[in-house]
Amino acid sequence: MRLALFDKGRLGVVDGDSVVDVTDQLAGGAAAGAAGALHQYIENTAVGPAARFDLADRPRIPLSEVTLEAPLPRPGKIVGAPVNYLDHKAEMEYTTSVADLGVFLKANSSVIGPGHDILLPYSDRRTDQEGELGVVIGRTARHVGADEALDHVFGYTCVLDITVRSGEDRSTRKSFDTFTPLGPWIVTADEIPDPDALDLRCDVGGTTRQRTSTADLIYGVRELIAYTSSVMTLHPGDVIATGTPAGVGPLSHGDRVVLEIARVGRLEVGVDGSEAIAYDGRPGRRDG
Known part of the structure; x- marks a missing residue:
């Protein structure tokens, strides 16, 4: 459904x-x-x-x-999995992965739905797309084992985890308003018996940047739920963004971003940089 x-x-x-x-x-x-x-x-x-x-x-x-x-315009929480594909680890030259970094939180106010625009905050800092499978929790999960993890899933959706490449904490760089496009709907878990076998593709401006299978996740969906629920209780309506593969890249004003995940759906949004400001002009900046 x-x-x-x-x-x-x-x-x-x-x-x-x-x-x-x-x-x-x-x-x-x-x-x-x-x-x-x-x-x-x-x-x-x-x-x-x-x-x-x-x-x-x-x-x-x-x-x-x-x-x-957006099927969930204000999720209870959005949990992100950093560096959860080996090819993304290699392209970013990271020495660590999700196994070392754990998970992070994104502000639920960053959610937008299909057809809306990602708003670029800075004119002189790169802002990247990251296409990901989203897992929607359906039952409260606390210290859930991997073998029973999927029993706590309501369904799956497409997630774009938008990221500014700057020096702030990961949660800050990913929590700007409009930085979590979600949708176009939720497919219930009974229609996807194995979330670790889904083809994913993300296009920007008509060019394919990311193509993978969720089979290549470092922490698969089961393991990711088990790990996350050992840290924080997961509640119905929470969303886990499972991580992005190689191919992240800068967004520009006027781009169209399309994320397609087999058996899940197709999410398309625009990009608007008309009100972007210089990074050094951001509120709270300190010299020295």
């Missing part, structure tokens, strides 16, 4: 090239708060039997006629 938010927070089941509005079948309807109706559905699924959506005899709206939004 593919679940999406569209047209100002409506919850829909995507079926082929159409979407079926099931908002009225969700407890509380559209009054789901800032986290969104899909987040509410995930939480309800985690604590009791999930509502089974009745699609029979319901109107179908062509996807071309709706505006898709």
Whole structure:
């Protein structure tokens, strides 16, 4: 099942090239708060039997006629896995990987949905795209073993982990507003029995920059959930960005970024640098 938010927070089941509005079948309807109706559905699924959506005899709206939004506009937390592909470790000349660095957090205010623009903050600092598989937690996970990790997954989505190449902490460089495009929907876990066998491709400006399989992850999805849950409790609606392969590169004003993951979906966003400022003009800068 593919679940999406569209047209100002409506919850829909995507079926082929159409979407079926099931908002009225969700407890509380559209009054789901800032986290969104899909987040509410995930939480309800985690604590009791999930509502089974009745699609029979319901109107179908062509996807071309709706505006898709980030399926989780305000996740509880976004957990990132740095240096989780060996080829990315080599291209960045890192001496460490996720096994040494652990995980980091991104601000949930950085999320945007399909069709929105990444806003470049600086005119003289490189800002890169990083295409990644996103794992959406469905059940509370604390000290979960790798063998049972997938039992705690609600589904999967596409994530772009946008990054400024500057000297600040990783969480700062990745938490600017618009730096976590997410979507276009969440595919439930039952449709993807093995998340460690998915082809991933990321294009920028019509040129393929990244192409890999999640089989090449250093920490696969199971191991990554197990490790992360040993550090912090994972709650329903949390998102883990599993890491990016080689091919990261600078974004420019006017670029289109397209991330495609087999069996998951296609996420496309733009890039806007019209309001970028000089790095030395940033608030809080100190000389010396």
